[in-house]
Amino acid sequence: MEPLLELRDLDTDIAQRRGTVHALDGVSLRVMPGETLGIVGESGSGKTMTALSIMGLLPPGGQVSGGEIVFEGRDLRSLPADEVRRTRGVRMGMVFQDPLTSLNPTMRIGVQVAEPLRVHEKVGKAEARTRAVEILRRVGMPRPDKIVDNYPHELSGGMRQRVAIAMALVCSPKLLIADEPTTALDVTTQRQILELIDDLREEFSMAVILVTHDLGVIAGRADRVAVMYAGRVVETSATAALFRTPRHRYTEALLEALPEAADGERLYSIPGLPPDLSRPLTGCRFAERCRHVTDECRVTDIPLTGDAHQFACLHPVSPTDQIPSPVRVSSAPVVDAARVAGSPVLSVRNLVKNYASHGRGLRRDAGQVSAVADVSFEVAAGETFGLVGESGCGKSTLGRLAVGLERPSDGQIVLDGTDIGALSGRERRRMHREVQLMFQDSYAAMNPRMRVDSILAEPLEIQKAGDGAARRARINTLLDQVGLSRRVLERYPHEFSGGQLQRIGLARSLALQPRLIVGDEPVSALDVSIQAQVLNLMRDLQQELGLAYVFISHDLSVVDYMADRIGVMYLGKLVEVGPAREVVRAARHPYTQALIDAVPSINEVSRERIAIEGELPSALNPPTGCRFRTRCPLATSRCETEPPLAGDRHQVACHFPLRPESSAAAVQAGAVQ
Amino acid sequence: MVRYLITRVGQALIVVILVTVIAFLILHLLPGGAARATLGKDATLAQLAQFNHDMGYDKPWIQQYLMFLQRLLHGDLGYSYQLNQSVIEAITQRLPKTIVLSLLSTLLAIVVAIPLGVIQAVRRNRWADYTITSLSLLAYATPIFFMGLLMIILFSQVWPILPPEAPQGFTVAEVLADPAGLVLPTVTLAIVTVAVYSRYVRSSMVDNLNENYVRTARSKGLPEWRVVLVHTLRNGLFPIIGLLGMYLPALFSGALVVESLFNFPGMGQLFWQAALKRDYPVLLGVTLIISIATVVGSLIADLLYAAADPRVRLRGSAS
Amino acid sequence: MTVSSQEKDPVRSLWRQGLGVFAENRLALVGVGIFVLLAGLCFLGPLFYHTDQVHTDLTKVHLAPGAGHPLGTDGVGYDQLGRLMLGGQTSIIVGLAAGILATAVGTIWGAIAGFAGGWVDSAMMRVVDAMMSIPALFLFMLLAAIVTPSVSMLIIIIGAFAWLGPARLVRGEALTLRSREYVQAMRAMGGTGGRAVRRHIVPNAIGTVIVNATFQVADAILYVAYLSFLGLGVPPPAANWGGMLSDGLEATYSGYWWLLYPPGIAIILIVLAFNFIGDGLRDAFEVRLRRR
DSSP: OOOSSEEEEEEEEEETTTTTEEOOOOOEEEEEETEEEEEETTTSHHHHHHHHHTTTTOOOOEEEEEEEEEEEEEEESSHHHHHHHHHHHEEEEESSOOOTTOOOOSSSHHHHHHHHHHHOOOOOOHHHHHHHHHHHHHHHSSHHHTTSSOOOGGGHHEEEEEEEHHHHHHHHHHHEEEESHHHHHHHHHHHHHHHHHHHHHHTTOOOOEEEEEEEEHHHHHOOOEEETTTTTEEEEEEEEHHHHHHOOOOHHHHHHSGGGGOOOOOOOOOSSSSOOTSOOOOTTGGGGGGGTTTHHHHHHHOOOOOOSSSOOOOOOOTTTSSSOOOOOOOOSSOOOOHHSSSSEEEEEEEEEEEOOOOOOOTTTOOOEEEEEEEEEEEEEETTTEEEOOOOSSSSSHHHHHTTTSSSSSSSEEETTTEGGSSHHHHHHHHHTTTTTEEETTTTTOOTSOHHHHHHHHHHHHHTOOHHHHHHHEEEHHHHHTTTTOGGGSSSSGGGOOHHHHHHHHHHHHTTOOSSSSEETTTTTTOOOOHHHHHHHHHHHHHHHOOOEEEEEEOOOHHHHHHHHHHEEEEEEEEEEEHHHHHHHOOSHHHHHHHHHHOOOOSOOOOOOOOOOOSSOOOSSSSSSSSSTTTTOTTTOGGGGGGOOOSSSSSOOOSSSSOOHHHHHHHHHHHHHO | OOHHHHHHHHHHHHHHHHHHHHHHHHHHTTTTTHHHHHTTTTOHHHHHHHHHHTTTTTTTTTHHHHHHHHHHHHTTOOTTTTTTTTTHHHHHHHHHHHHHHHHHHHHHHHHHHHHHHHHHHHHHTTTHHHHHHHHHHHHHHHHHHHHHHHHHHHIIISSSSSOOOOOOOOHHHHHTHHHHHHHHHHHHHHHHHHHHHHHHHHHHHHEEEHHHHHHHHTTTTTHHIIIIIIHHHHHHHHHHHHHHHHHHHHHHHHHHHHHHTTTOOOOHHHHHHHHHHHHHHHHHHHHHHHHHHHHHHHHHHHHHHHHHHHHHHHHOOOO | OOOOHHSSOOOOOHHHHHHHHHHHHHHHHHHHHHHHHHHHHHHHHHHHHHHOSSSOOOTTTTOOTTHHHOOBOOOOOOBBBHHHHHHHHHHHHHHHHHHHHHHHHHHHHHHHHHHOOOOHHHHHHHHHHHHSSSHHHHHHHHHHSOOOHHHHHHHHHHHHHHHHHHHHHHHHHHHHHHHHHHHHHHHHOOHHHHHIIIEEEEEEHHHHHHHHHHHHHHHHHHHHHHHHHHHHHHTTTSHHHHHHHHHHHHHHTTGGGGGTTTHHHHHHHHHHHHHHHHHHHHHHHTTTTTOO
16 A cells, blocks of 8 residues: 655754754654554654644744655655645644644634635635534534634633644545644543544544654554654654564663653653754764663664664664563552651641632622632651642642642641741741742743852742851752752753753752652653653652652652652542552542543553543632532532542542442552552 | 723723823923913913912812813813914814824825735845834934925925925815825824834734744645735734824824924924913813823724724733 | 753853843944944044034034035034034933933832732822823923923933833833742742842843833934924024934025034934844843743
């Protein structure tokens, strides 16, 4: 069979202020009709550039400088521009990452969706509208005949992504390119969208290129996978084979760095950073970070070899030498009774936080957003308490309340036995020594005009800790602890990569020797290999310094890896709290189970799933009773009364828990045996 | 939307009231106060005292202000002994002509600035962009009266096709009856405006061309003209509507200079002659009316923007 | 940015980096060049080129450029080149002083409004709105008609009303910076509002303020010109470019072109120079925030 699309030795350059970045270097790929090709890689690997090169949508300064893009037997690079444009519009479709900004904000949905028909098929207004309604219905849009007259900002993120898909499919293309189509969405929505793309692929008998950084997304959906690193394809094969027997050392390392793959105490973390693509490179581009590197790797240009399973590696993993299949066993140490005993570091009691909704002027009482509603939990010394939930569930607000950045509307925050609400301003400022915040985006959390030495000295200055010499000594200790050289002190934040910034951020949080660090999505912006470095560092420091963490994340596998205990939040409520393994492996709340089932995993096996429909209701006037009841498959009229958080070690706020506490503990015990 | 409307109109009202307070304060800053200003420097002390008593200027300030406001609401802006007519009458004769001049030159400026800005954005950092940027900066740096004079030299002296003086009609109709005379004032005022507007359009277009939705539009295989003119231009121009309102004070300032230079019988010229003769009632009245015109103009621009842009229209605030 | 490139780049302070970017901008350098040349001409020129700019000499009116008077003489016999120097002093001094005064007043007003927030902010900003809706030139004329303009009076009049722009700008900047994550990070360490202002907000806002100040200077020079044209400038024998230019307007009809073009071009050049410098400074301050 002829491939639908074949890339031959594609080179793409992007001219920038400081020289040319060679974004793609000799990329060769094929996509057969009707198949799904997954392209996976970390940021800067060239996966998005590959997609944009095919579509001819490279950013300013970018151009394909060599190779061929053969689509349906014709090299797009040799066709006249108008022909390429038509091909792009009619035979291909593309869905982008951010549904919030990818639609034209001032154009009605129907007009946008039908525009390709109007332009390419010269369809009349009325017919265009009819067909827009029809395609919107096929992507699962409720009330499509109403939606066509709406504007994008009137829809939720998931709905907008459905619109984007409808728009890409309106001319029935043969190839759909989806560039991180679900990265900006919550996991439950992500699953809906991925399944939609799967279904549509069959319905339209088209091929799909699924570009993503998330190995889990690929594992469940793609027929074949191409792994990219530093502008090259390093390995490509059928999906199952790749995950079962990766051959390239980079693929192997990447799989081992996944939190869900943690087989022992530690994740494998790939050292260093990807190479700078604006410099000339020789040899294997992964050589500098590889465990199995030899001198030969650095000088030889290594082509893709193999037949069905191709890889570009001089010292590949032997096909019999399987990496231990990633079993989903939490590596988190079992909660050590002795360590946890004693008074908790942080105790949150019946915490409530409401915001006035943006009522302006006369009607100030337009409504209240209930961000955190009657939440109680404790964090013991040296423990990691994981907080999971989708965006808007109130987990970040809870974190900000805990470090004193926001004042609670009601309830208590007790830090080391002291109720912070009862303290004077000065005393409260002193309490900040005990608890520190770690941000998702450390770049935004550092003053761009301060050097690292001033950034690290700031907490010490604020708390008047020690004299100049003592502070310098403390800063040096901190750098050693987070594994950075002294040379970083003279530099500015913009000169660092994300992982390095996260280390600096961690060093700053540690400066005052706090007992508790609240990490708000501290690794969510990082690539897998870098994420593993930071997670390992956080765990090492915890053991060394006896720190407690509140680890806030939307990523269940990361929380599973890090936490001793997990709390699950939904719409401002804590719906389940318990030991990490039990919550993840023997969930009691239907929402927790749905969340777990929605997470794409690299061991994608058919499981019985709890699928939830729809999207998060507004926190402005949330549902009465159990807040999850509007989406819960098990809900009855009894759920109109609010269930209390009940239980001993493994608590749940549900009238119909999936399993009793004793059986949850047993399931868990059985799983680890 | 309704709430936005109410808030925005409320703000405008507050601003108008503050403007009257400022005018009132200036009136009392005048040397010799309002009495001297109205009666002129030949008035005797007795006349001044009588005037102050008649006008209530010996009462407490708050009361005086309320009286000032009351007179204002009745259209009483005082009497100009120098013009020998009431200030409001002088203004109502002139204001429409100034509005005609401002509108004409704004229209001309918009018609020229939008294509220029679009070209600059599409060809950004190429020679077309650099050339237009340099020319508009040059226009911005040239004092309007110098620009106007250069126009007169060029089009009335070197190449005499247009009269150097504006039409001297009494009514708007009479002014419009002499279109040739309107050309130079209108164009002069428009040139500086073009410089400012094309800069707005350029930066708004550049911002929008970098947006993701433009990439989406291209991915649909649309021709480039459609991407730029249908998708980007619409979105790029919405905020410009609001900026038109913000530019009004500068536009009126420019009109003041242009009217003086071309001897155009509008508010600006009235104001200029009053300033030279220290005719304070006229000065104050014109300032007040032109400020209210500015507030109303920006209000209209903002409301138009809110009505036109669905992002604002449906969200209910302009933030 | 990778580790290896960091090792190769020498450590450079932000000021040096900014200066580098400024120097890369040719127009900005041209702007500095024009400013230095014009300022040198006006302030150092009279030391070498002596002319009588106080006493009129009616025997030498309207002399065309030639020996003894490189730019000719004006209607009362002043040497035009000498007058250009003298007038430039006034224009530059008033421009700089009024621009700086406006920036200072505006910064303070905007910063207070931005930090106080709430009704204080609303009240202060409505005052700004109100004053802004009075077209500047009308207000200047009104004030100039009340007081007799002198150099210092011009500075005060222009400075007292040109601060509205900077005030809005600084207030916006203060509102944005106040909510930045690094300010929150500092508060989470127990830092006070005073520290936020000192260490974080002022250093980050200062660039915007300085850039805006250069545009204010350019605008102030134009305002002086307009006031002079409208007959409310500094009375003779003091001079400024705007006044000379409007005197030149009258003279053009008689063919005395040398009275018109030199001051006109001088104004255009100095205004352009400050705009170029402002654009260059904006790039230089932004470079520090540019990532990678």
